[in-house]
Amino acid sequence: MNFVEELRWRGLLHDMMPGTEEALNKGMCAGYIGFDPTADSLHVGSLLQIMTLMRFQKAGHKPFALVGGATGMVGDPSGKSQERNLLSEDILNHNLKGIQAQLERFLDFDCGANSAEIVNNYDWFKNFTFLDFIRDVGKHITVNYMMAKDSVKKRLESEVGMSFTEFSYQLVQGYDFYYLWKHKNCILQMGGSDQWGNIVTGTEFIRRKDGGQAFALTSPLIKKSDGTKFGKTEGGNVWLDAKKTSPYQFYQFWLNASDDDAANYIKIFTFFTEEEINSLITEHQQAPHLRTLQKALATNLTKLVHGEAALETALKTTDFLFGNGSLDFLKSLDNEGVLQVFEGIAQFTISKNEFEAGYDTLTLLADKTSIFPSKGEAKKMIVGGGVSVNREKVPSPEKVFEVSDLINNKFLVAQKGKKNYFLIIVE
């Protein structure tokens, strides 16, 4: 199955320029996807693009991952209703390093002709002067053409308007494509559907400047079945960086997908074949409570992103917190073991002296730890029956915890709602 067919059955093909499939079928091609340095880590949303590059490479083509050291300085207006704030260079560099390190995990950089490469567009923009740019690039694309783009049109019609900086963004990105086409023989740019306009500016620029031919291919925006944004939890974004989203939380994110979403995600976010997926879906439908799909997703992706060892820990933690793991299990572990089980879980430390003085639940949960932002909120939730400590519902806000309540003389396990666990360490 070729690359385009693969994307098609997985529902990952939103749009492509005529001739793209034919061009790819002629043999090995080079293609790229750009990643914005808006944060120092990529998130699950970027995972789709990363995996597209992986599929591209598996299909025998040569993938380029572009980090936007230059474009990040400008700010992509696509899909933004407001002008963006510029990032400082320090932050930008920090972010670039972070996402570059992440990208390196996913692609094969040593497999002969189609080895992956990471490029930074700052390298070809840093010495490009403004005058050169408007003469060599600006001259080939009319403002009329640029204004017809959706991302620009919407902003021109709105009250907030658009700065010249963001208006020129598509030219900057368009030139990236030209540069890679010219110097790396890169004939395809891929991306999310919101990137269509920017990508096509690139192919247009290549055509007008050098009479060359290049192609565009986009993937659809992923949405949840209830229409809300993909990739968010109550805690915010789901990041690929283990420091921002622990492997356990990452695993839980996928495990908590609804049935509808899981059936969709399994095609998008795994490398299973069509037959394998169909059999997984059938299996899931026969025994939905086993959540075969969610487990397959969570397991495969945690392993892909964080590695085998982190997956093992995430599974162990999940097993204890949601399985039939009793407190006795925790008690049977030494301190190291407890900390390992709770590795991906928010932790708070308070001193033993303080603890011995005796805190009521409110002080403990809202004052001494930030499990709750205020005592009022903690109280409401305790009264509402939503708070447990050591697996038992806290009967009243006045309940005082003592040394005898500590597991292994050191730990308390607090629970806000059913799924949010916290470890309080007393030492």
Place this chain on the structure above:
RNA sequence: GGGGGGAUUCCAGAGCGGUCAAAUGGGACGGACUGUAAAUCCGUUACUUCGGUUUCGAAGGUUCGAAUCCUUCUCCCCCCA
């Protein structure tokens, strides 16, 4: 330049001198049900030492009492030129 309208608790949006910590809807969070799902139902949604305390764009003022009235300022929208 002239005239008019507006800024309310996460969002939308009521309130127009006391009974307003502020209707209603959405979102979020919690509970029940379940499969750590979906749907549904219920509850909570400023802080508090539970006496109170600080909120309705900002600062002053009137009043026993202001989100509500007055003054100035900031920002937004609309109409005319």
